[in-house]
Amino acid sequence: MGRTNRRRPLACGVVVVAAPIWVDTPAALSETLEHLRTAVAEGKRIALDTEFHSEHRYRPRLMLIQLATTAGEAILIDPLALPDLRGLGEVLQEAELILHAPGQDLPLLARRCGLQPNTLQDPQLMAGFCGLGHPRSLSALCSDVLGRSLKKGSTLSDWKQRPLSPEQQDYAADDVRYLHQLVETLEARLPQELRAPLAACTAERSAAALSLPPVENAWRRFGVARVLDAPSLCALVTLCTWRETQARERDQPPRQVLGDGLLIDLARRLPESVEELASNRRFPKKLLRDKGEFLLELLKQSANTLPPSMPANDERSRTRRACLDAFVAVRALETGIADKLLLPHEDRDRVLAGSFHSAWRETFLEPAMSQFICGELAISSPT
Secondary structure, X not given: OOOOOOOOOOOOOOOOOOOOEEEOOHHHHHHHHHHHXXXXXXXXXXXXXXXXXXXXXXXXXXXXXXXXXXXXXXXXXXXXXXXXXXXXXXXXXXXXXXXXXXXXXXXHHHHHHOOOOXXXXXXHHHHHHOOOOOOOOHHHHHHHHHOOOOOOOOOOOOOOOOOOOHHHHHHHHHHHHOHHHHHHHHHHHOOHHHHHHHHHHHHHHHHHHOOOOOHHHHHHHOHHHHHOOHHHHHHHHHHHHHHHHHHHHHOOOHHHHOOHHXXXXXXXXXXXXXXXXXXXXXXXXXXXXXXXXXXXXXXXXXXXXXXXXXXXXXXXHHHHHHHHHHHHHHHHHHHOOOHHXXXXXXXXXXXXXXXXXXXXXXXXHOOHHHHHHOOOOOXXXXX
């Protein structure tokens, strides 16, 4: 790993960008690890990102790892040329990491490097606690917070090709070059009283990313669940559970097992015969032939499988949901925490069902939330 093109950011805050360093040999990786160990020993954070391909797979395939120990730096590690990255995981384990929206990066790094991060800063979450909204893309935050435009042209390029083009390398390098400066700027804007809740939220999100969610919760991805009647919701739960299980076993995206549109159509229509299945002109003939009878049996078995944490779709439940949404929106304005972080939409049904608990959130929401939902308390939007 060459050292001559490594530069430091200017004291005035202007980041001097160095050419990215490419690492694709054991010798270069060894030198990189030594550089990272020194940075960790000096208490420096390490900015981290990945590029991957997720098409046709349940679990994306890692194509590139980007690192930076200082603003403006970029080290690009080629995981296709370096099968053993356990040493990288061991070094990163001891570092304070910066990753923007790491929900997909962390599982990849855990599988390839064995990484289980101890300390993590996520600029996307930080922005959500600084009154900047959530979720915000890295390019949007760099533009709004740093006044810097990032390259966007290589978002969907082929990261498997070698060598990567100069444009691809610059695009990948930009994903880590400015993370240090971005986090430092957001830290200066973060209210002191929100630092502990932010840390709790970050740890919560990291743990969730590193564990596969139960297949029986796959139906929660569909917003339409809240407007389905009980039989259709039961069917949606059953079909989603089966589809997610199959996707994991085959290492395929769930939509390749059964498309979202078809899944919702089956849940809504509840067909009882192959002829009724085939009445949807978009139903694949091969799926009809191979799985038609099986899907009908699944639908038949789905009766009375309504998840306990899903409130009934009646007028009272809709009113309580609307009250909860209004309450969270007002509290988000009062606290400066984005409403999607203060109480994520997928957790609001659990709140209404009495099966959701989060210590840091309850600090901001209770007991007023329960009183408001029950009509015991009125609120007004702050001016």
